[in-house]
Amino acid sequence: MALTAGNIGFTGYQQPDYSGVVQASGLPMQAIGQGVAQATDYFKDMKNKEGQVNAFGKSMDAMAKAFPDQAEMFSGAKMDVLDPNASLIDRVARMNEFQNTLKMAQAQQMLNAQAQYYGARTSAAQAGAGASTASSTTATDNVFGLKN
Numbered sequence: 001m002a003l004t005a006g007n008i009g010f011t012g013y014q015q016p017d018y019s020g021v022v023q024a025s026g027l028p029m030q031a032i033g034q035g036v037a038q039a040t041d042y043f044k045d046m047k048n049k050e051g052q053v054n055a056f057g058k059s060m061d062a063m064a065k066a067f068p069d070q071a072e073m074f075s076g077a078k079m080d081v082l083d084p085n086a087s088l089i090d091r092v093a094r095m096n097e098f099q100n101t102l103k104m105a106q107a108q109q110m111l112n113a114q115a116q117y118y119g120a121r122t123s124a125a126q127a128g129a130g131a132s133t134a135s136s137t138t139a140t141d142n143v144f145g146l147k148n
Contacts, residue, residue: 049092056095057082 060078064071077098081091 046088049088053081053088053091053095 057078060074060081064074064078067074077094081095081098083091083094086094
């Protein structure tokens with residue numbers, strides 16, 4: 001009966017205090033929150049890259065249909081990028097490498113086409129300039145009364 005003789009206070013339910021555990025780990029709560037946010041961003045980025053790789057495979061199919069003479073090249077690029085044994089990072093690197101190579105080839109083709117265009121214009125201009133020089137010479141010769 002000694003228990004009923006004193007004041008026993010009842011404080012109700014109290015949430016446990018984990019601050020000691022967090023302080024003992026040396027990580028402030030903000031750092032833990034940032035770690036969770038970074039992990040979330042990482043997985044979103046990986047999901048985005050997976051979508052890019054899948055879209056690349058579909059675009060290679062379309063390119064193979066559009067350019068049947070180069071279908072083998074596009075099929076090879078698709079197989080390299082969609083290789084299930086390679087990591088996603090490796091597949092994205094392969095995709096970027098192929099895209100950069102394709103851009104350089106397109107730029108080279110554009111330069112070649114421009115060189116042909118300007119070369120043809122220069123040749124035509126020189127031929128035209130030769131004809132106008134000949135006609136002006138003839139006109140000059142005729143002005144002085146000389147005949148060729």
